[in-house]
Amino acid sequence: MVACFLSGELSSQRFGQRLRSHLAPAGQSEQLLTHPDLSDAVANTARRALLAATRGYGENRDLFENFPDQVTWIRAFLSAGEAADVRYIDYSYWVELSGGSRRPTDAAARIKAGLRALDVPNEPFVDAARxxxxxxxxxxxxxxxxxxxxxxxxxGHLRLTAYALADFPTGIECLIGTAPAMGRWAR
Structure with a gap:
């Protein structure tokens, strides 16, 4: 999950630069994220430390506040219907973008109608859908x-929104984590 998370954020316009700014001081290159060797314990520790530094993973802070320690992870492909049922994180921007539902299909409808959340441009979503x-x-x-x-x-909120804008044209590759205590984080 850590390698997947960092790979997704590295390609993000919003989070990629922050991630890159932590690599050099840690003595690492982007290859740590672009070509992860999951059998390399030292590299795994470096990635975990990077996610802790940038997003609070394993430290019960920031994005990972109340995130359980024990999570079962699987790889899966979601159908269009399953993906439409995924909710955004409970964060003011995503709540507003979706009109309060936290559903990507509602956000896509609002974007198509020209509505913005917190006056943030919608072009990144449209570009990703294209x-x-x-x-x-x-x-x-x-x-x-x-x-x-x-x-x-x-x-992957931007990507999820792009899939919704494109009417979920393909199955969506996901990493799914479940835990009985996830409700404290995933409200």
Whole structure:
């Protein structure tokens, strides 16, 4: 999950530069994230430290506040219907973008209607949807919940919105984490 999360954020206009700014001081290159060797314990520790420094992973702070320590992870492909049921994180921007529902389909409808959240431009979503329609592949989304029937997006909100704008043209590759205590994080 850590390698997948960092890979997704590295390609993000919003988070990529912050991540890069932590690599050099840690004596690491982008290859740590672009070509992760999961059998390398030292590299795994470096990635975990990077996610802790940038997002609070394993430190019960920032994005990972109230995130359980023990999570079961699986790789999966979601159908359009399953992806439409995923909710955004409970964060003011995503709540406003979706009109309060936290559903990507509602956000897509609002974007198509020209509505903005917190006066943030919608072009990144539209550009990502166009890339998807051209056949570009996106990194897997990271979704979490107490079980697989009620998932919240942990990483990949822009990509999830792009899929919704494009009417979910393909199955969506995901990493899904479940834990009985996930409800404290994934409200």
């Amino acid at each position: 890339a998807l329609m051209r056949g570009e592949r996106f990194p897997p989304l990271i979704l979490v919940g107490e079980n697989q029937d009620n998932l919240v997006c942990l990483e």
